Amino acid sequence: MQRLLTPPLIRAIGQVLAVSYPLLALAAGARSVYQLFFKPGVTDYLPPLLSAVAASVYLVATVAFVIRRPWAWWVSVVALSFELVGVLGVGTLSLLMPQVIGRTVWHEFGIDYGFLPLVQPILGLIWLFWPENRAQFRAPALQT
Secondary structure (H helix, E strand, O other): OOOOOOHHHHHHHHHHHHHHHHHHHHHHHHHHHHHHHHOOOOOOOHHHHHHHHHHHHHHHHHHHHHOOOHHHHHHHHHHHHHHHHHHHHHHHHHHHOHHHHOOOOOHHHOHHHOOHHHHHHHHHHHHHHOHHHHHHHHOOOOOO
8 A cells, every 4th residue: 555655646635635625615515505595495404404514524624734733633634534424424325315315415425526525535534644744734834
């Protein structure tokens, strides 16, 4: 596994995450707001609320990635772990009981978003646990 994960690949993962997390936060948030407030005839509020939770997790992860402090590393790890459990749980339930879950960001493991909600937390956790990146969260930021 160590051979597969090279520093250039980890940097590329970081660049993908820097774009994908804010973008997915915006997309999931917009989807939730539309379904909750503007879509006519909505009777089931669980799907838009789950999308709002997803958007919130994406936003928290985005902010925590930027703040290079030890507590932000922990916030990122918790947010991404919650996201992964959420995607797996909601994705599984959406296959087993589609009438209960409905269409959310995490529906069928993020099929509406190219499975990015499933892949993103895995890549994010790999990026966070990479030794060089973890060290950046430990060291205080230099003041310029």
